[in-house]
Amino acid sequence: MDNNVQSTPWYRKIKISRILLYGVLIAYALVSVLPFLVMLSTSLMTLGEANSGRFLPSLGDDSDITNCIVYRREEVFNEEGVPEIKTHFVIDVAPEAEQAQYPGFRSTTVEPDPTQEDIFSIPFFTNYCGAWEGGDLGRYMLNTVRITAIQVVGTVIFVTLASYAFARMEFVGRELIFAILLATLMIPAIVQNLPNFLTVTEIGRWFGASGLGLCGEKANCWINNWPALTIPFMATAVSIFLLRQHFATIPDELWDAARMDGSGHVRFLIQIVLPISKAALFVVILFAFIAAWNDLAWPLLVTNGPDWRPISVGLQSFFDGEQNFPNLRMAGAMIAILPILLLYAVTQRTFIEGLSQSGLKG
């Protein structure tokens, strides 16, 4: 493709058009990253700074604007009477202008309290530690990793088997079943989510205390537990499609040679197909990870406590709770985005190619 345009370099005759080209491309690149830059900058601000509308944080040397969030830990008793450490935020010196402008703005003035831990005064630590602890983001991230791990195991087994059958086996109804599989992509998730919630509740009850009793005392084995979060997504049409496309490219000679040596489908799959399909499998695993990190509606339905809640739900409820603290919210967003960005930086090639083959997000 480079050839083709080099042979007639229309832009070389008119330099301005080239500048324009770069100008537009770079301008859009700026649009793409600007929100992230604002996030980074706001996450380093004090509340006063964040609300003042400045673009860069003072990082503590602007004495006019004081840090007015106090990050406080308290011991409270929950419903079952067990003490729990709760972290919450109060405004120390509430800017009066803010209060006048926005009635209802939370503006508790903190009285000197010996039990209060007023930990950090530098915005960086206040915001990031505040978001980390206040939103319990560490726990939710760990949950997400756990969910992804379970889902990946299931996906690799189920999807590999199914894709292999679609790609390398002759069976009746192959086209029909594959067409039905692809048709499920057209179904809006909301139509599936609502009844699936009832299905999952019912299945969970079968396994629960009043049924088979597979999960001890719990009445429901699936809700608020990993099966509800992972099993429905262990075989998705996208991943089957992707892997099937890859398996179909494996030359028939390999299969003939393997069969000559007396290996059946299972051995061929495990010893030959899987090792040469690592890249495709990696894409499928990436998908599972992204989906677990992104999905909100389904985890909202099937989790009601922090035990298995993924980061999406955790972050959403953190955003909900800290409406009036843009700096904290930005820090929380930063914490949630960072792992994905790192993953993206390391694997961007696979990422872009894999996703451009599939056309779907979470």
Place this chain on the structure above:
Amino acid sequence: MATETVSQKSQPSTASHRLLSGRSKRILRENLTAYLFLSPALLIVFAFGIFPIFFAGYVSLYKWRIKQNEYRGLANYVTAMGDVAYVFFFLIAIALAIVGILEIVKVVRTSKKQEMPFYVPFLSLIPGAIIAYGLLEIILRLITRFAQQEAIDAGEASVLGNIWLGLVLILIGVVLSLIVRRLQSRLSDNRLFLPDFTIPAVAIVATLGLAVILGSFTLEQLQQSERYGLAVVRIAYLASALVLLAIGYLIWMWGARQDSNRRLLLSIIAATVFIAGGVWLATIWPVVSKGADVKFYESLAATVWYSMLTVPVQLGIAMALAYMLYQPIWGKGPLRVIYFIPYIAPAVATAGIFSVLFSLRPTSFANQILVALGGEPVKWLSDPGNAVGTLLESFGLISPATASSVTFGPSLALLVVIFYNIWVFVGYDTVIFLAGLGNIPNTLYEAARIDGASSWKLFRHITFPLLSPTTYFLSVISIIGTFKAFTHIYVLRTPAAQGTMDTASVYFFVTFFRGARFGFSTSMAIVLFVIILVLYLIQNRIAQRSVFYG
């Protein structure tokens, strides 16, 4: 599935008609292994991908608030849509009937091509009906298995269908289909290429059966309705408008096949009929949907605005960017990586960023830009007012009174969601367009250049038409994506926006999750599903004409 396994097993390559010859045995084993490999994935896809649609249909017929309550028939649909619900179901029944008849036509055509007596393929209808009925028994049983015991005890729900009966029927159907097949091949002159009619037969019986059941069910519900007379009048109104639109379409299609003089005349007539139908529809719609859930229609309208304003802008920007990136320039790779970042970042987090950027504070990022451009700060995500009116007012172009009289278009809050969506998906679309551009052969450009085509002409006459498969794919994905959109809207929504930014998916979720009105919200979800299906079919139809697959 087992049905097809065996039925085609008997497809003999030669005159040998024994059921299990050595070759057949091998094929059977291959089939069994394949289904063994497939079964876990298929089980999951069926249980959580396909079954929920049928189950949603069942739930939507009940009052279901956490627990299953009494049977309500179409009442949930009527609550959501008004009397339009009856029309809606009649239309689905008619559509199903048309699909079934088209299938029959296809079968008849095949039989003509194969030069066999016309009744030969129709023998398959007997096993087809038995198999379809068996499948129905199993699906009904599975659906009602999830009905709640209390509801069953109270006589408000009943367990229908029988899995064993279903399985036995399917087995009988399969055996019958084998026998019918042998009979058919004996009746037909051309034995070698005789296709298997069992699967089409099952499809025909199922669609026609469903059409009849749905039609009679709707009729029965309509007769039981308290406002029977009123509803009938409304349905007649709506039907007249739809018939007008259909006539307009038919004239248009007819005109397209005529020579140019007549075509012009017919197009004018078609346009007139269309406009008349549209105006009539717009006039009677408020009457027909009286008593419906206003928020349901508002959420659909929000979805349509969202979709209409997002998809073209997003695809336009992406196509332009991709075309520019495709030139040999420095930094192509890094730019692509940067464009992709918004897409890759977790949606909850990026939506969280936008909710801060577009907050109602006068000092928020978006407001500062607005002020820099010479406007007054607005409330963005917390503003339920019309976007165009509010923004024009912000720049002092119209008075507040005029601004509040503008009602056509999305709310300002929804506009932010549209911005967000464009920002996220442009990068993805650009990457796909780049892949599409790579598939266009260079020789075409070279030839055109020799003929002296300008670069705009190259784009207009080569790139744009040859890119149409990619454009089509992306527009399907994007439109369906906007209808599915949930996560970012749920994060961005504010109480102050008064639900003006709730698209269909979000509104249904909220009625389900917060309102716990399971029956009501699944009924609306089914309506959305049908709308998406119709949109997809229309898009498909348009694409057949204007997408060039080279």
